[in-house]
Amino acid sequence: MATLASVLASAFIRSFLPFHAVQAQCSNRNSCKPGRGALVIGRVGVSSLDAVKGSSKFARYSAVCKASEKDTVSKARNFQLEATQLLAELLKADDIKSTAEKHVDSLSEDFFIIASTYLDLAKKEGNLEVVSKLETTLRTALEVKETTLRPEIRLLNQLLRETAEKDRASTIQTNVQYLSSDSYFFQLLSRMIKDVESQKTNPNQLRLLTQLRMINKETREVAKAMKRK
Incomplete structure (x- = not known):
């Protein structure tokens, strides 16, 4: 377990959202919390920033933005720390399933x-x-979490795990009750496809899109066949 602990500690340090990334987001005045100063900056325009930097209004705007930066970073750090601690607890647990059930809400x-x-x-x-x-x-944690999810979400997760067409076909036939043309399953699937399409930097984008589009094709064919009956 010492190896696992060291890997988690190292990974936590290297994967944490850098502070400058949040600063970059907040440098856009429209992304900061609207306040009197922010509204003034919005009216005068970016080209006039130098002219108002010495004003008390700009000082208030800067304070709001910096406070927002620190708050965002603090929340992100705390959440990642909590997630890392939970993962470490699951990794060292003798009974992973029982531990996951205890923390299912997290x-x-x-x-x-x-x-x-x-x-x-x-x-x-x-x-x-x-x-x-x-x-x-x-895998165990996901199985525990899935017991609390809607059946349509469980169905999509299962189809994503199945690589063989015959396995997906069997799963689809077992769950046809969730495949009406206007069902939540297809709403969920459409949202997921759009979400992955927007992830241009995701190295797994092509693989995920291929899977999702195949699932979409196979399930819609079944839905159409059901409608014709």
């Missing part, structure tokens, strides 16, 4: 995103022991 989408970041880092470093442990832990 097994959010963001938790799995952060945990997946650690998994990717472990893969890049070639640490097979850590990769295996993380994969087993996250």
Whole structure:
């Protein structure tokens, strides 16, 4: 477990959102919390910033923006720390399922995103022991979380895990009750496709889009066949 602990500690430091990234977001005056100073800046325009930098209004605007930066960074750091601590607890647990059930409310989408970041880092470093442990832990945690999700979400997750067409076909036929043309399943699937399409820097974008579009094609064919009956 010492190896796992050191990997998590190292990954936490390297994957944490840099402060300058938040500063860059806040440098856009429209992204800061609207206040009297921010409204003034908005009226005078970017080209006039130098002229108002010495004013008390600009000082108030700057204070609001800096406070917003620090608050955003603090919240991000705290959340990532909490997610890392939960992941560490799951990794060292003798009964992963029981521990995951105890913390099921904290097994959010963001938790799995952060945990997946650690998994990717472990893969890049070639640490097979850590990769295996993380994969087993996250798979169990996801299974526990899925018991609390809507059946349509569980269906989509299962289809994404199945690589063989015959397996997906079997799963689809078992869950046809969720495949009416206006169902929540297709709303969810459409949103997910659009979301992945917008992730231009995601190295897994092409693979995910291929999977999602195939699932969309296969499930809509079944939905159309049901409608014709």
